Amino acid sequence: MKEWKRLLKSFSFAWEGIVFTFKNEKNMKIHCAVALFVCMTAWLFGLSKTEWFIILIAIGVVLSLEMMNTAIERVVDFVAPEFHPLAKIAKDVAAGAVFVFAIISAIIGAIIFFPHFMALIS
Numbered sequence: 001m002k003e004w005k006r007l008l009k010s011f012s013f014a015w016e017g018i019v020f021t022f023k024n025e026k027n028m029k030i031h032c033a034v035a036l037f038v039c040m041t042a043w044l045f046g047l048s049k050t051e052w053f054i055i056l057i058a059i060g061v062v063l064s065l066e067m068m069n070t071a072i073e074r075v076v077d078f079v080a081p082e083f084h085p086l087a088k089i090a091k092d093v094a095a096g097a098v099f100v101f102a103i104i105s106a107i108i109g110a111i112i113f114f115p116h117f118m119a120l121i122s
């Protein structure tokens with residue numbers, strides 16, 4: 001019983017982290033809006049299971065990276081509230097990680113949706 005309570009508590013802390021990121025990070029709102037749009041388009045095009053699988057992984061990784069970026073930003077602000085070159089590197093590298101995977105996800109989306117879009121207009 002105690003184990004269950006501990007597990008539920010850890011889920012609720014994780015949920016608090018998700019809500020915090022969504023409320024405080026503009027980029028997270030943008031990622032969520034794009035993810036919703038992509039899922040609706042995928043549903044309309046009737047993507048295969050494999051295509052859904054790839055798209056959901058891309059969405060999951062982008063959202064998770066944005067949350068890791070937010071966590072790193074907050075830790076950096078906590079330990080280095082003043083300007084510091086290492087704080088800059090930590091924040092820039094974390095933001096870069098999100099950017100790299102967001103670009104890769106856009107390419108993945110283009111590769112998956114392009115044939116469906118061409119089939120629709122031809």
Ligand SMILES: Nc1ncnc2c1ncn2[C@@H]1O[C@H](COP(=O)(O)OP(=O)(O)OP(=O)(O)O)[C@@H](O)[C@H]1O
Nearest residue numbers: 025027073080081082083084085087088091092095
């Ligand atoms: N303590 C610091 N020392 C050095 N440079 C910093 C510091 N804090 C922020 N920076 C620089 O300013 C940039 C913006 O930092 P900020 O904390 O405003 O994050 P952000 O890029 O606005 O993130 P987001 O928009 O995702 O919240 C960082 O990427 C970094 O280059």
